[in-house]
Amino acid sequence: MARNGITVAAGFSKGRETAERLQGELASDGANVIVVQGRVDDPADCTRVVKEVLAKYGHVDYLINNAGITVDKTMRKMTHEDWQAVLNVNLYGAFCMTKAVLEHMIERGFGRIVNISSVIGETGNVGQANYAASKAGLFGFSKSLALEMSQRGITVNCVAPGFIETEMVASIPEAALAKVIEKIPQRRLGQPDEVARVVEFLLDDESSYITGAVYSVNGGLDM
Template sequence: MNADKTDSATPVALVTGGARGIGAHISRALARSGYHVAIGYSSRPQPAQAFADSLKEEGGFASIHQGNIGEPGDCERVVHEVMSSHGRIDVLVNNAGITVDKTVRRMSTEDWRAVVRVNLSGAFHMSKAVLDQMVERGFGRIINISSLIGQTGGFGQANYAASKSGLFGFTKSLALEVALKGVTVNCVAPGAIETEMLEAIPGEALDRMLEKIPMRRFGTGQDIARAVMFLADPEASYITGQVISVNGGWEM
């Protein structure tokens, strides 16, 4: 763990999978807005530390925290680590996610469980771990990164789609439970975003995807980070249980 010294007035954001892809854009946007960013990573400390150092070089505050969000004990430990060092978590972004794409006929029970364990149960365990201190302080923002695929379904993506749709129900239910406590819970549903996930898709399939997007471009990590920053703002206090789709108009 590497933590910079911040004072108790510095707001703290915890971003799971915050060192790369969309998560890195979210972490950078939070750091540039003055948050201490606690960056969750699962297995590779060097790139996570290099990313945190790059945020610090820009004048931000950042620390890295290892944990597999598929393990409830890891979620509790990471939150405990951040609380011990920084005393508060104002914003939780449940960003970490995985895909194991196969048609249902080929999908094993473990393929199903692996994706649901990280994408859906991970958000549950992380949210549960941060909630008490948010409720006690009367302030919190939980932002779950879902997906367009959770809204439309996806060929060969039953596990991923189910986990991402599940986040909608989870978000709305938790939003109801904490509506009187100063804690808002919302979802951002990205469409096709330029990350390693897209790089794995063959060119022809990418062209077919572009035809479906009214804006005829893929989204960027910044597009998603902007929606997250909007929901994270203390002023966004009357928005809860909502899904903001950031998809270039792909699904309206």
């Protein structure tokens, strides 16, 4: 998106060196990117980050809630802390960031909100009760907010990727990943750009009549 001319404020909670390296790589391609540090599950941090972006750019057109973590354990081994940690970032974090920017979008009469869910929110997965619950929650959150904002010029949609070639998926043991790929009708992992293009479409004026939708980007895994 940054390479296609959209000014991006990318948030991170830790790993400043990695965030600044990404900023530098995109800047070398002519993209306008800033990185801002904060926790999505901290309402005060979310408000501060939005204020920083507004101070620099004057307005916010788009919000992409893509923060996510996993703490995978079977239900019998999962602790209350394991459950809450994932729900805090993946679901409550989307609420906090949306809450921080929503009044600004309402005042402007325009906004595009895209929540990044997961195919696991639809199918469930062994050892991921917390993750599945958080991602399924984004479906209901998106549809409810879409209804509330439907006459305010703000669309709210959800993108549910499947297994995408990322660092998170790379951590899956090779044998287990091979079994996953066997279940994907296209017999391959998705690429980050394939998800990004769907998100870009939902930010574009061409998608202005689409709200409350869930876009599956998973190679047919949920069929």
